[in-house]
Amino acid sequence: MPELTSPESGIARAAHDVATLAAHHAERAEEERQLSPEVLDAIMAAGFGRHFVGSQYGGADGTFAALSAAVAVIGAKCPAAAWCASLAASMARMVGYLPEEGRKQVWQDGPDVLVVGGVSPIGRAHAERDGWLLSGTWPYISAVAHSDWALVCGVAKSGTGYEPRLFAIPRADYRVKRTWSDVGMRATGSDTLIAEDVYVPASLSFPLAELLEGTASSSAPRCHSVPLTTVNGLFFTLPILGAAEGTLDLWSSYAEQKIRTWSAKQPGPARGFYEETLARTSGTVDAARLLLERAARVADRGTEATPLERARNQRDCILAADLLVTAVNQLFRASGTTGHSVYHPLQRLWRDANSAAGHVVLQPGPGAAAYTTSALGLDG
Secondary structure, eight states: OOOTTOOOSHHHHHHHHHHHHHHHHHHHHHHHTSOOHHHHHHHHHHTTTTTTSOGGGTOOOOOHHHHHHHHHHHHTTOHHHHHHHHHHHHHHHHHTTSOHHHHHHHTTTOSOOOEEEEEEEEEEEEEETTEEEEEEEEEEETTGGGOSEEEEEEEEEETTEEEEEEEEEEGGGOEEEOOOOOSSSGGGOOEEEEEEEEEEEGGGEEEHHHHHHTOOOTTSOGGGGSOHHHHHHHHHHHHHHHHHHHHHHHHHHHHHHHHHTOOTTSSSOOHHHHHHHHHHHHHHHHHHHHHHHHHHHHHHTGGGSOHHHHHHHHHHHHHHHHHHHHHHHHHHHTTHHHHHSTTSHHHHHHHHHHHHHTSGGGOHHHHHHHHHHHHTTOOO
């Protein structure tokens, strides 16, 4: 399998142009708390929306390794854009779990459809005719203002039973409330989605358990046969990897100037301070990258991956996020007044990395429990 650094496909190559454009618009996007339409258009044109869509719908049948390379490239310039690109691919992969009629409806005009959403079962639904009547308020839905469809989760009541299900709803059936106020990842536009008594036909819904267990239809691409917990961490950690690499690049330029002009007669840190900081942080970022490379390879093996490897993926993504934020924080601290200026991109990368690492998927408890249960052969 290719590594993150391998330009395996067009999406990895196209990511460089997206990164350049996103960096150009980054300051404005922070002020407006959402990506500019030009950047989102570029993300979709680069193939992030179609990456995990099956070829029968015009998609790329892509790999996690190729996606990983592309997301990290964008993240080095704009972690918020990388976040939205990564989630565009993730949500499209989830659409692949819909019944065939539903997949055809979502992708009827082609695979470059921006689907947003999340898997927290916040909504409520009850059986209605041959489908469901759905209502709910879902906060923190990234890029929702630019979306074409949403895939949201709710607890569905049918008869005397309850079941968490995912529901695909078109843009006309929900509204957006501007609520995003986080100190980092400002440009993700992670606002609130509101749906009120929306009728969702059975063809546009499926049980959450199928996504969690990776039980897609037999005709689905290989990337759909992976349990969500095996790959979910990748989608959220890769933007942080990009942020760390971008921070390291910026700081290295700063350190090079300091080292070249260093003199024992000048005040400030000794030359060894810069050398040790660079060696330690670059090594830490490399270690995190290696963990994520392995996680992508495991994900690309689909059903061939063992239960322990799948649990290890969850552990590794959480550990990688922790390593990356540690490196970013060390570099930020060592960047001096220059890097702390609100006009310097380094402080944006620092805020974005720390904000991204706060996502619930990257918290250590569930990953540690899953890994320990599998590694020690305990009862779940």
